[in-house]
Amino acid sequence: NFLLTQPHSVSESPGKTVTLSCTRTSGSIASSYVQWYQQRPGSAPTTVIYEDDQRPSGVPDRFSGSIDTSSNSASLTISGLKTEDEADYYCQSYENNFQVFGGGTKLTVL
Amino acid sequence: QVQLVQSGAEVKKPGSSVKVSCKASGGTFSTYPISWVRQAPGQGLEWMGRTIPILGLVNYAQKFQGRVTITADKSTSTAYMELSSLRSDDTAIYYCAMDTSITSWGQGTLVTVPS
Numbered sequence: 333n334f335l336l337t338q339p340h341s342v343s344e345s346p347g348k349t350v351t352l353s354c355t356r357t358s359g360s361i362a363s364s365y366v367q368w369y370q371q372r373p374g375s376a377p378t379t380v381i382y383e384d385d386q387r388p389s390g391v392p393d394r395f396s397g398s399i400d401t402s403s404n405s406a407s408l409t410i411s412g413l414k415t416e417d418e419a420d421y422y423c424q425s426y427e428n429n430f431q432v433f434g435g436g437t438k439l440t441v442l
Numbered sequence: 443q444v445q446l447v448q449s450g451a452e453v454k455k456p457g458s459s460v461k462v463s464c465k466a467s468g469g470t471f472s473t474y475p476i477s478w479v480r481q482a483p484g485q486g487l488e489w490m491g492r493t494i495p496i497l498g499l500v501n502y503a504q505k506f507q508g509r510v511t512i513t514a515d516k517s518t519s520t521a522y523m524e525l526s527s528l529r530s531d532d533t534a535i536y537y538c539a540m541d542t543s544i545t546s547w548g549q550g551t552l553v554t555v556p557s
Contacts, residue, residue, distance in 0.1 A: 367545060369487075376537060376547045377487065388544045422487050429501045431477060431489040 334358045336423050336434035343440040348413050352437050354423030355405040364426040366406040368397055371420045371436075380421075381408060415441050444469035444540050446548035453554045459526040462551045464538030471519035472496040475541045478512060478523040480534040481550075487537075493521065530557035 335357040344350040354366065368381035379388055381397035384406065394414075399406045406425075410417055418441045423434040449463040464476065477492035491502035495514035502510055511524045521538055533555050538548040 369545070371487075376550050377539075378547065379545045382544050386543075420486075424487075429492075429499075430503065431492065433479075433487045433489055436486040 333427060333430060334432060336425060336432055338421075338423060338434040338437045340435070341438040341440065343442060344413055346413050346415060346441055349409065349411040350413060350439065352408045352410075352421050352423075352439065353405050354407070354434050355403065356425065359427065360401065361399050361404045361406055361425075362401050366397070366399060367424045368395075368406075368408045369422045369424065371422065373419075377422065410439075413441050417441055443544065444474075444542060444546040446538055446540060446546055448536075448538060448548040448551045451552040451554070453556070454528050456528055456530065456555055456557070458528050459524055460528060460553050461522055461524040462536050462538075462553070464521045464523075464548050466519045466521070466540060469540070469542060469546075472514070472516045476512075476514065476521045477539045477541065478510075478521075479537045479539055481537070482531070482534040485534075490523065490536075495521070525553075528553075528555045530555050 337355045365383045369377035370380045371377040380391050380395050384399050385397040394411045396409045420436045422436045445467050447465050452460050454460050472495035475492045475494050478490040480488050490506050491512050493500045493512045514521045535550040537550045540546045
């Protein structure tokens with residue numbers, strides 16, 4: 333099985349843009365969809381991006397997802413950062429009916 | 443979108459088993475994969491396994507193989523996760539999640555196994 337590697341923590345200022353990365357260690361990032369989940373302290377995760385770049389209704393268009401086959405990675409970009417965006421973000425993908433989660437990135441907005 | 447409501451918190455003795463339920467409403471239950479994911483205190487998300495009720499298909503993460511059983515009751519739109527031979531490091535919040543392209547999550551169930 334492959335792993336999904338995420339930076340442990342990222343900090344950025346309100347109003348700025350931040351990009352969170354998720355690198356697949358083996359196999360192609362394009363072989364299975366990537367999802368992104370937001371988890372605020374004390375709450376269950378929620379989906380902010382599905383199928384690489386799709387945004388559920390209700391998720392602000394400040395959130396966008398993409399994949400890059402050259403770096404074999406997925407990215408979650410959040411523009412116009414707000415303090416409410418401070419949370420843990422997890423990427424997730426599949427292989428042969430098995431799911432894999434990244435270790436998560438703690439985003440601090442200060 | 444599907445709503446998933448899980449059973450309440452549990453405190454279990456080491457060596458015992460726990461069974462957590464996850465009732466779905468607002469969607470077609472049996473068609474979509476239902477996964478179980480756990481999160482130990484201060485840790486990340488860990489996938490345990492999943493079922494697709496209409497296919498009778500079940501997959502388990504290797505780490506939990508032999509210790510976890512995931513089932514589904516189509517008549518009540520409820521999925522279950524049973525974990526046996528509990529240890530203190532099984533203390534975690536256990537989530538169910540249904541993947542209808544967009545993943546819907548249950549509210550989580552805290553299972554505590556005192557050492």
